[in-house]
Amino acid sequence: MSTTSQSGAPRRAVKEFTVPNRLGIHARPAALFVKVANKYHSHITVEKDGEEINGKSIMGLMMLAAGQGSKLKVVAEGDDAVEALQGLEELFVKKFNEE
Amino acid sequence: MSGKTTSEQVFQGIGVSPGVARGQILVYRIAEEAIPHYDITPEQVSQEIARFEQALITTRQQLHELQQKISSGIGSDASSSILDVHVSITEDPALIEPVITRLEQEKKNVEFIFNEITRKYIHTLQELPDEFLRERAVDVQDVTRRILQNLLGHTHRGLTSVPPGTIVVAYDLAPSDTSSLDREHVAGFATDVGSHTSHTAIMARSMNIPAVVGLHDASQRVHDGQPAILDGYSGTLIVEPSEQTLYIYGQLQVKRHSLEERLAALRDLPAETLDGHRVHLSGNIELLQDIEGLKHVGAEGIGLFRTEYLFLNRRDFPSEEEQYEQYVSAVRAMKPHPVIIRTIDLGGDKFHSDEVTPPEINPFLGFRGIRVCLAHVEMFKTQLRAILRAGAEGNAKLMYPMISGVAEVVQANRIVEEVMADLRRDGVPFAENIDIGAMIEVPSAALTAEMIATEVDFFSIGSNDLVQYTMAVDRVNERVANLAEPAHPAILRLLRNCVEAAHNNNIWIGVCGEVAGQPLYTPLLIGMGVDELSMGTANLPRVKEVIRRMKLEEAQELAAAALHAIHARDVVAMLKALIQRIDPDLLSS
Numbered sequence: 187m188s189t190t191s192q193s194g195a196p197r198r199a200v201k202e203f204t205v206p207n208r209l210g211i212h213a214r215p216a217a218l219f220v221k222v223a224n225k226y227h228s229h230i231t232v233e234k235d236g237e238e239i240n241g242k243s244i245m246g247l248m249m250l251a252a253g254q255g256s257k258l259k260v261v262a263e264g265d266d267a268v269e270a271l272q273g274l275e276e277l278f279v280k281k282f283n284e285e
Numbered sequence: 286m287s288g289k290t291t292s293e294q295v296f297q298g299i300g301v302s303p304g305v306a307r308g309q310i311l312v313y314r315i316a317e318e319a320i321p322h323y324d325i326t327p328e329q330v331s332q333e334i335a336r337f338e339q340a341l342i343t344t345r346q347q348l349h350e351l352q353q354k355i356s357s358g359i360g361s362d363a364s365s366s367i368l369d370v371h372v373s374i375t376e377d378p379a380l381i382e383p384v385i386t387r388l389e390q391e392k393k394n395v396e397f398i399f400n401e402i403t404r405k406y407i408h409t410l411q412e413l414p415d416e417f418l419r420e421r422a423v424d425v426q427d428v429t430r431r432i433l434q435n436l437l438g439h440t441h442r443g444l445t446s447v448p449p450g451t452i453v454v455a456y457d458l459a460p461s462d463t464s465s466l467d468r469e470h471v472a473g474f475a476t477d478v479g480s481h482t483s484h485t486a487i488m489a490r491s492m493n494i495p496a497v498v499g500l501h502d503a504s505q506r507v508h509d510g511q512p513a514i515l516d517g518y519s520g521t522l523i524v525e526p527s528e529q530t531l532y533i534y535g536q537l538q539v540k541r542h543s544l545e546e547r548l549a550a551l552r553d554l555p556a557e558t559l560d561g562h563r564v565h566l567s568g569n570i571e572l573l574q575d576i577e578g579l580k581h582v583g584a585e586g587i588g589l590f591r592t593e594y595l596f597l598n599r600r601d602f603p604s605e606e607e608q609y610e611q612y613v614s615a616v617r618a619m620k621p622h623p624v625i626i627r628t629i630d631l632g633g634d635k636f637h638s639d640e641v642t643p644p645e646i647n648p649f650l651g652f653r654g655i656r657v658c659l660a661h662v663e664m665f666k667t668q669l670r671a672i673l674r675a676g677a678e679g680n681a682k683l684m685y686p687m688i689s690g691v692a693e694v695v696q697a698n699r700i701v702e703e704v705m706a707d708l709r710r711d712g713v714p715f716a717e718n719i720d721i722g723a724m725i726e727v728p729s730a731a732l733t734a735e736m737i738a739t740e741v742d743f744f745s746i747g748s749n750d751l752v753q754y755t756m757a758v759d760r761v762n763e764r765v766a767n768l769a770e771p772a773h774p775a776i777l778r779l780l781r782n783c784v785e786a787a788h789n790n791n792i793w794i795g796v797c798g799e800v801a802g803q804p805l806y807t808p809l810l811i812g813m814g815v816d817e818l819s820m821g822t823a824n825l826p827r828v829k830e831v832i833r834r835m836k837l838e839e840a841q842e843l844a845a846a847a848l849h850a851i852h853a854r855d856v857v858a859m860l861k862a863l864i865q866r867i868d869p870d871l872l873s874s
Contacts, residue, residue: 214370216370218369239379242377242378243378243380244377245406248418248421
């Protein structure tokens with residue numbers, strides 16, 4: 187049911203976020219992001235200004251150098267794509283527990 | 286000058302050990318020097334992958350252990366999240382996948398490939414416009430270095446054998462880097478970070494070679510084999526010096542040489558002030574090789590024999606016999622002068638294996654010094670037996686590091702008594718009446734010095750750590766190192782308290798930290814009542830020169846005035862004026 191499902195949850199989810207915290211996605215928020223991303227089976231990518239990286243790679247995230255206010259397009263593909271995006275969205279809402 | 290192009294580059298840092306070296310550069314990078322580079326067969330690829338995975342697992346285990354220790358101990362959220370960052374790096378597909386792909390394609394050993402990949406990442410991070418992210422390159426460096434070390438399974442030996450006249454340029458040097466150093470051929474040290482009290486500086490002074498620290502990014506900008514001048518007086522590293530520079534240095538050398546000659550003549554003269562007050566001058570050593578140089582400058586003993594170097598870079602502990610050989614050689618060589626043997630001061634920036642001193646987030650406030658000795662009683666007893674036995678052959682004294690209060694002294698003394706009882710029972714000769722001293726380097730010990738004084742025969746102030754702990758200044762962090770002021774009113778008050786406690790209990794007090802070897806501070810320390818100064822070989826003649834040209838009375842007046850000063854800089858100004866009057870050459874060099 188899960189792998190071939192066409193009718194239920196969509197297999198691809200996309201959402202754009204604005205980096206909310208003052209220091210941007212530095213090492214600690216990147217680690218948090220990866221920790222949450224790794225809870226899901228979905229393949230996750232993060233895109234900023236045309237540059238796309240693996241959302242489960244802390245170094246990839248750091249290399250994006252996403253400062254406060256920058257726009258990130260997060261794409262999740264897989265059975266739990268929607269849940270993954272919800273989980274990640276929470277981080278942005280809570281400003282990565284930084285402020 | 287005209288027509289001749291020169292590519293001379295001058296790096297300005299802080300001179301921390303006097304002297305000028307001319308030679309060629311060796312850039313020492315912890316990772317690179319140690320990384321083997323060889324081809325593997327297609328059949329070995331899976332083996333290399335397995336080694337890589339094992340190293341990642343070991344690294345994660347180490348990080349988790351650290352994390353547990355922190356959450357059960359100090360419990361700081363900030364530092365444990367740094368560990369989260371480190372753990373995520375060990376799990377990063379962007380790091381692991383390319384290693385495996387390139388292993389299969391290039392058929393090189395995994396250390397080499399791993400290092401190539403991480404270097405690229407670190408480089409990219411360092412180039413980022415965001416300063417905050419740029420600094421995180423350090424985290425990537427930390428954890429990848431840990432993985433590399435686990436891959437290599439041993440510490441590297443990059444400085445064991447170098448050509449004569451080598452000026453070692455490095456980001457920083459740790460005790461483990463220098464413990465197997467080629468002492469005969471290294472002519473000087475230059476490091477990007479550090480301060481007067483960092484390991485590099487201490488090492489250089491005990492070897493009597495120049496050192497400059499705080500050179501920012503010099504280690505990235507120079508290359509192996511470049512000719513260079515390292516000036517430990519002015520704190521400069523001059524790479525590919527021009528003809529003109531070489532000429533100027535030739536002239537300067539002549540001038541300094543005459544001061545050195547004047548100082549050399551002091552060798553057999555007593556360290557006595559003009560008004561007849563004797564001061565005991567001794568030397569700090571790490572290895573037996575240092576003794577010859579010490580005797581050459583007329584030291585009246587060893588005020589600090591750092592024994593931890595016997596314990597570094599090895600899995601086992603040195604046996605009682607091995608230690609005895611070392612200690613008794615020092616005792617015999619210095620006879621009848623005293624040799625103060627400090628029991629091992631592991632922890633801080635000097636580590637044995639992870640089992641003895643596990644990695645810690647804040648090692649200077651962690652498991653180090655006497656704390657390690659009291660927890661590893663058998664290791665401690667072995668060392669005590671060796672020291673007590675060596676004492677039968679001459680004048681050995683015993684000293685405990687990192688004492689924070691009298692309870693530790695009482696506990697350690699009890700262990701000494703047990704060891705003595707064992708030796709007596711075994712009929713082994715040993716020093717029955719050995720003097721036992723406490724290092725005073727923790728503010729709590731300095732504040733309770735009168736309680737500790739009743740349990741020991743002498744004090745020795747470890748000024749580097751005392752300043753570091755009192756001022757809350759990490760002595761190897763060059764961004765705050767300037768806050769570490771030995772003449773700060775707080776330090777002077779602690780020092781006065783220790784001197785009074787010692788003299789009220791009829792015991793003597795020495796200083797074996799770096800200020801003991803800085804001629805500028807000599808009048809202050811002597812004026813405050815310090816009886817003994819122990820220092821690196823290079824500084825002893827200068828300190829003796831100051832003592833021989835000053836009066837105890839004026840030093841006492843200066844010390845009394847210093848205790849009323851509000852700023853350390855005012856004390857330094859008074860000291861400079863005094864030195865200027867008694868021997869201006871000491872300041873100009």
